[in-house]
Amino acid sequence: MPLIKDGKIAQDPWIEAAPDAALPDVDALLVPYAVWHEHRETLMKRNGRLGVRLAADQPPQLIAGDLDRLDLVALEFPTFRDGRAYSYARLLRERYGYKKELRAVGNVLRDQFLFMHRCGFDAYAVADENLAAEWSRALAEISVVYQPSTDRRRPISSLRRRTPAGPGAAPAPKSGEIVSSWAY
Amino acid sequence: MYRYDEFDQTLVDDRVEQFRGQVQRRLSGALTEEQFRPLRLMNGVYLQLHAYMLRVAIPYGVLSTRQLRKLAHIARRYDKGYGHFTTRQNIQYNWPKLYEVPDILAELAEVEMHAIQTSGNCIRNVTADQFAGVAADEIEDPRIYAEIIRQWSTLHPEFSFLPRKFKIALTAAPHDRAAIKTHDIGIGMVKNAEGETGFEIFVGGGLGRTPVVAKRVRGFLPKQHLLSYLEAILRVYNQLGQRNNIYKARIKILVNQVGIEAFTAMVEEEWQHLKDDALDLPADEIAYIKSYFAPPSYEKLEGEDASLAEKRLAEPAFARWLLTSLQPHKAPGYAIVTISLKPDGGIPGDATAEQMEAVADLADRYSFGEVRVAHEQNLVLTDVRQRDLHAVWQELRRHGLAAPNVGLLSDIIACPGLDYCSLANARSIPLAQQITRRFADLDRLHHIGKITLNISGCINACGHHHVGNIGILGVDKKGTEFYQVTLGGSADENTSLGEIVGPAFDEHHVVDAVETVVNTYLEIRKNGEDFITAYRRVGLAPFKETLYAAH
Secondary structure, X not given: OOEEEOOEEEOOOOEEOOOOOOOOOOOEEEXXXXXHHHHHHHHHOOOOEEEEEEOOOOOHHHHHHHHHHEEEEXXXXXXXXXXXXXXXXXXXXXXXXXXXXXXXXXXXXXXXXXXXXXXXXXXXXXXXXXXXXXXXXXXXXXXXXXXXOOOOXXXXXXXXXXXXXXXXXXXXXXXXXXXXXXXX | OOOOOHHHHHHHHHHHHHHHHHHHHHHHOOOOHHHHHHHHHOOOXXXXXXXXXXXXXXXXXXXXXXXXXXXXXXXXXXXXXXXXXXXXXXXXXXXXXXXXXXXXXXXXXXXXXXXXXXXXXXXXXXXXXXXXXXXXXXXXXXXXXXXXXXXXXXXXXXXXXXXXXXXXXXXXXXXXXXXXXXXXXEEXXXXXXXXXXXXXXXXXXXXXXXXXOOEEEEEEEEHHHHHHHHHHHHHHHHHHOOOXXXXXXXXXXXXXXXXXXXXXXXXXXXXXXXXXXXOOOOHHHHHHHHHOXXXXXXXXXXXXXXXXXXXXXXXXXHHHHHXXXXXXXXXXXXXXXXXXXOOOOOOOOEEEHHHHHHHXXXXXXXXXXXXXXXXXOOEEXXXXXXXXXXXXXXXXXXXXXXXXXXXXXXXXXEOOHHXXXXXXXXXXXXXXXHHHHHOOOHHHHHHHOOXXXXXXXXXXXXXXXXXXXXXXXXXXXXXEEEEEEEEOOEOOOOOEOOEEOOOOEEOOOHHHHHHHHHHHHHHHOOOXXXXXXXXXXXXXXXXXXXXXXXX
């Protein structure tokens, strides 16, 4: 499946383990949460990079203690209408301090890119590689925001007051400009 | 009232262009109907029985006359010359063409309006007391906080794909005119023991097929925590609300399943992480929004206007209209005027383009250029000098807007029903029309007194039949329309759900049934008590007896 990062199609080094097969010997191994839960000790001892994929009914509290060891967390959208992963993403970034790749997988569509980005996703597994060309357009469609969120864009209320929103606050992106995520 | 600054305007303009692109992609086939559906719904575009329907947001029911004239223009230019005001203080157009919707939205944006989040599984347009800012009984102006909530909830990145729709209502008066306990979140403004104003928060109210009265989740929330607390409630719901069954997806089901104590504990725990952080509302932000709602410069007037008493005596029709249409105003010599959109034989909540323009003219001339929409599907002039009431009444009469029935039996709340809606089992509008005709006699109507009658064409309960003193629900029995009657519902601070009185009536007998209920009430009424007071005293039994005794 094509992967979009920073508005471009990116090489995907991650190999996903099949649920019931033997774990492949690869540098970057992504496992479903069930596998992580069962083989956690063994997996932790591996030398390569590790990622965990959470289904929509698996909240990030399940892996909160393991995040230091993870280089990828993939959150699943079984359908684009299921919005649980937006909350999970914000919890991972804002509460648990997770700073590595946060990937949206499943039914990931163009019109959700902006919301996903605002909630802290920085990688998007999509069905159609042409969506990469749409990514920056989708992000720039709404140029002002009302809410403080994970992307640290300054909400309108703080722009009105003309006071800094806090350390690290990012200005609104200009049209066409791609906001680099995880600058902090 | 609130005015957009450059940022608010940019967001709405951006949204118009974004939706224009989405419509283009739908028309070109790049988006499937399934993919387009939630996008159009988040912009208020429904696919109804005969056509697309566009629901335009009127945040907390407040309109400038410029906005109302634009709504009239849209009715004329893009629809069939009328619009329908809804129980959520919005307006619906029943006949727009999909390819014209982006143009309608662009016209709305010119007057600081939009259709964002008027449908879909997101935080819907926030509603409030229609008399906010002028009611004699309010603690503070709830529009300030309704506007703050409007901004926070607009295109919220985390809460745009909730398990189900989510409605928030506010009131700041002890007498609840916003039906807050029938909302997913109901907010009442209260004073604590130290005399500070804050919020009492209710959660998990709702109607539909499982009607539930909201439960209190917090007795007093200081103002600065409003948004962090709302975000905590929404975050708990977004993660735990059911997603596999749309009939069990509202927050009321979650609250009932885990219990209010456990739900409160989860919200409080989440809130500990969110409070005193980025969502904190500083006093200067509240003051900034408040500055938009400064009261107009009222003339200094003495109590009741003397000329009013004379005209009241001279013209009984005027006196009758005054009896039902006025609410006490906080400024001496002024009155709040409710304009009934429920004429005999009319469609509840409908207004023609000409009527909208007439109301806008009156508001400009007599009421500081502002109009409100009431959730009872009426319009309101908030600031009329008592000495101008006669002129206002005469002008309203010329436009068929002076029905003296606000708060009376023919002030019916009804959903669009099977005439428009693809979900309905039965027609609501023709039934409302028949009832208003049956009770057209004004002496009788005024003799019956204060009563609410609500009609829903299906179990989704858009006409709020559960909380009508008399509720009527359209049901389908083997392809025939039947109507189930409930009694004892109420949507105010003493919210109660109506009880089913017995087997449903067919369309030829339901109006008779309403008449029997009313006559039974008149028989048992003591000391002029209103319907709901009498009902609470005697219960269902006497009504059951008179309704079904003959059968």
